[in-house]
Amino acid sequence: MSNTPRIAVIIGSTRDARFGAKPAEWILEQARARGDWNVELVDIKDFDLPLFNEVASNAWAPSEDPHAIAWQKKIGEFDGYIFVTAEYNRSIPGSLKNALDQAYVEWNLKPFGIVSYGSVGGTRAAEHLRTIGIELQMVSTRSAVHIGGSEFMKVHPMGGDPKPISEIEDAIGGSAKAMLNELDWWTRATMAARD
Secondary structure, eight states: OOOOEEEEEEOOOOOOTTTTTHHHHHHHHHHHHHHEEEEEEGGGGGGGGOOOSSSSSSTTSSSOHHHHHHHHHHHHSSSSEEEEOBBTTTBOOOOHHHHHHSSTTTTEEEEEEEESTTTTTTHHHHHHHHHHHHTTTTOOOOOOOOEEEHHHHHHHHGGGSOGGGGGGGGHHHHHHHHHHHHHHHHHHHHHHHHH
């Protein structure tokens, strides 16, 4: 087993007009700048996942759909995750929930951090994501990045003249650093425990 943690930054929205790629690229840069992880961007949209239609979770029966199997194989490569999620109607996007449901054993005993966005910083989506993570036997960082309010309007197209995420780094950079540090600790702890 390599001692270098492998971290996936997962874009949770699959909409054509999604905003998620923007904060995902930003947190990817922040994570890579640490220099002590192998970090990869993983886009749910690339996997063409069907709605979950297996006989059971792959904890109980092997999945049959080749798209689900490819997804499981990909996420199984990582030691930790950073989920980038919108808040849709006070929860995570259906695409992210479906992607989480398409696997089980691959998520087990691994940590995750969250970058969420929306009018109130995606806080309700983040809380739902943490609850789902508990059921998947994952561990969440305490800190998260929440892009909301006036910062959200500065960088989102609805604000008129969207700026790059780096324009609001003063507001979210501290949270990002805390989340990444916590994710590092939990990733290394769970890697050692799984070994």
